[in-house]
Each structure stands twice: as C-alpha cells, then as structure tokens.
Amino acid sequence: MTNASRLAIALLATLAVAACSKSEPEAAAGAEEHAAAGHSSAGLPSGRIAAGEELAKAKGKATGQSCIDCHGSEGNAPIDDPSPKLGGQYADYIPHALQQYRAGDRQHPLMTPQAATLGDQDIADLAAYFGSRQGQLRDLHGVE
Known part of the structure; x- marks a missing residue:
C-alpha cells in the first residue's frame, strides 16, 4: 500500500469519527434547523x-x-x-x-x-x- 493510500484511509477514518462524534442534541438541533429552513427534496422554502x-x-x-x-x-x-x-x-x-x-x-x-x-x-x-x-x-x- 502506498503512502498516499494510507493517508487517504487515515483521512477518511478521521472524518468518519468526527461525523459520528456529534452529540444527539447537536444532531437533533441540526435536523431542526434543516427542517426550519424549509429544506425538502423539492428544494422549496417553508410553506405557510x-x-x-x-x-x-x-x-x-x-x-x-x-x-x-x-x-x-x-x-x-x-x-x-x-x-x-x-x-x-x-x-x-x-x-x-x-x-x-x-x-x-x-x-x-x-x-x-x-x-x-x-x-x-x-x-x-x-x-x-x-x-x-x-x-x-x-x-x-x-x-x-
């Protein structure tokens, strides 16, 4: 395995650990912000x-x-x-x-x-x- 391959694997592993280390309240807050911003699969603003x-x-x-x-x-x-x-x-x-x-x-x-x-x-x-x-x-x- 080349040094570049090892570096890529290490980088991906670090990113995966960082993404999974968010606490549940932080993750929930992010999801609420996403919903409040009106994000949908249709890409529209929030409806009234x-x-x-x-x-x-x-x-x-x-x-x-x-x-x-x-x-x-x-x-x-x-x-x-x-x-x-x-x-x-x-x-x-x-x-x-x-x-x-x-x-x-x-x-x-x-x-x-x-x-x-x-x-x-x-x-x-x-x-x-x-x-x-x-x-x-x-x-x-x-x-x-």
Whole structure:
C-alpha cells in the first residue's frame, strides 16, 4: 500500500469519527434547523398553511378553476377518479408534482397551465396547506 493510500484511509477514518462524534442534541438541533429552513427534496422554502389555503381557493387565470374546485376544500373530494386526493398528502408529493407540471414534464389539460404561473413559494404554501388537512390516503402496498 502506498503512502498516499494510507493517508487517504487515515483521512477518511478521521472524518468518519468526527461525523459520528456529534452529540444527539447537536444532531437533533441540526435536523431542526434543516427542517426550519424549509429544506425538502423539492428544494422549496417553508410553506405557510394560511397562504396555501387562500391560494387553494383562488381561481387560476389560466383555467378559471381553483384547487378546491377539482380536489375539494380539504383536498379529499376529487371531482373524478384520476384526480388525486391531496389532503394529508406526503410532504413532497405535491411540490414534486406541481414542479413537474410547471416544467411541462408532466402533462394534464388543467394542471399544466394552472401550475405554469406558480412560484416556488406558492407551491410550498399549497403543499403546506393540503399536507395539514386530515388525510384519507391508504397504503395500497400488499393489496391485491
């Protein structure tokens, strides 16, 4: 083994020990700061429930529809089978879906134009609102 290899292994071991040596309160505080900063897998700011509720009720310029027109006031009464229930939805489902509609990577006659005008804060707010509602989601894992 070369000296460079030994040095690399020693350096990695030192970094691993340092990372694992954080006390639980320090690690928990770091996780809380991360959550408070609004970090999500969608890369959005923290959502505001009240702002999301107002936005969910507002008629979109592109379609003349609001979120609640199609998904229900609590997000649990979609107007048709293909429309998902949004109430109590997983934290990053709505942000990722809306970002995909906004980018044109996901297509729907109403959702694509509706999402096209949403900013990152709008998406975070809608996700916070619908995520805070009582959910009626079911885990279908193992259902035949």
